[in-house]
Amino acid sequence: MTMWGQYSYGLLVVMVAAIIAFFALAREYDDFHKFLLLDLIEIPSLGVIALLGTDLAEALVLPGLTVGIAEQLALSQIYCVKQGIKERPVSRLNIEVVAIGDAPLIISIFLVVYGILLSGFTGGGVAGLGLVYFFASRGYKENLNMLEMASGISWALWIFAFFCFMFLPDYWFIALMCAAVGIVLKVTVKMSLVGTMWGENRE
Amino acid sequence: MIIRKISHVLCEYRNIMPLFAGACALLFLAGILLLPIPYAEHQLYPKYIDRNSTLDPYDRGGPPFVQVTIGSQYPENSPSAGLVTTYLTPFSLFLSKTTLHLGTTIVAHPGGILDEILYNTRGLDTVVEPTILFIAFAIASYLYRKG
């Protein structure tokens, strides 16, 4: 008979949360609410991973989180097409104090530069936020192909870094830099694409 | 016929989601009943927190370009493991010497134990993960443009 350790108590709490969430999901019949509930259900899953309590747990939470977000991105678009939602008017960001043209630009530039200084996951997020803010506040028509190409290049850079780590471990420093730059590009591009999606159809 | 009734419920695709969610709820309930789960003594990548370090929650255990030992599964497969862990960019090295708070944002810089795990020792996970993101994005942008 095994003893009740801290791990088991933690698991008990997470499992109770999961049961509540799944029960709510099983009773829900509206598609949109199901979708929102699924967002909540991801949290117990991350909880189970986090209970590992090692550095490995933190490294596993990141892919877990990304997969959830990725699937939600695809599903939300399927939902829009399915429901025939085409016009998605987004009201312009309401900035009253400063001239509407310059302030978002300055803030965006600041965020992008700071994000590039940070690099890595967080840096990509910050830089991406800057671009999202820029596109969302400007109604900017961006060439999607350019952004997709940048996304592809960053992916290729990452794969190169992976093979470098695996087969040329002496060049770990180059691989680290490639991976860090790749991730900045990737996260930035993904977030700015979200910005262009919001930005279109507004004028 | 009970089987016919079951298959009648199953063949309606709108019923699959509640059924699956119910099954998951039941499984987690069973999980609670089976609960005291032993936590293995020996874990990979154990976490040590040194409150006195300036890099507090993410202290890497050494100066840059010095290899440290990390608790990976197959150390012989990653001869360079431990170098990424200690790496700090010159800018972050400066910050870590002047402030006490770099440790809280250390994951934002290239280097560190998370980057070591994500890029190096468990790099294959991280290759699959952006691929999933890529696929999801391809679906979303295809549907968006087709409208």
Add this chain to the structure above:
Amino acid sequence: MSDPIGGVPYYILEFGDELVYFTPYTITLFLLALTFTVLVIISRPERQMDIAFGGDAYGTKEISLTELQFRRFMAIACGLASMGAMVTGDIFNFTLFTAMVGITNVGIVAAVKSHHVQDAAFQYGLVALCATVPLFGGAAVYAASTGSLSMIELMKGTLPAVPLIAKALLVIGVVGEGMAPFYAAKAEMFRAPGAPYVIMCSLSSLLIFLRVVEVVMLG
């Protein structure tokens, strides 16, 4: 490693902590996935015929080239993901490949312009998203209770036993990700032209089911 379930590994490819191994069992599944991926690449998609009952009227459905190209891309990605899931030697990596199979299956179906098909794809996508919870949860319990994620280590039998609940979570997660064939008899999800791509859905699900059987018998 006295009597492994899938046979003695012929070859182990090392990617840091994650080993890719080929046993007689996994190599068979791998070759199957490879064959079908090649078939998807070279085959030409079919056109669906609509025949009106009680009359002579019939016609082929027009499908745009971009739609077919997109579905072929998804089918190839699905094939690659199944190949990865067949040979990976790491529990968490296996769950990631399985999640990728799930989302490419959604993609293959969601590209079709039809309200029925879109609705079915959305419902299936919800199940696939839901299934990531037990999938990753199961992998995490594996790691916590045995202290390892490597299938090679689990094979050796020196680690603590894997709790039943971890195996159950992993299996239900894979079932959720590979739910597509359960609709195969039902036309809604497959009321869609382009035969080889839809078959990739079913095949990839079958393959991940076969692989998860081996995985849960290891520890």
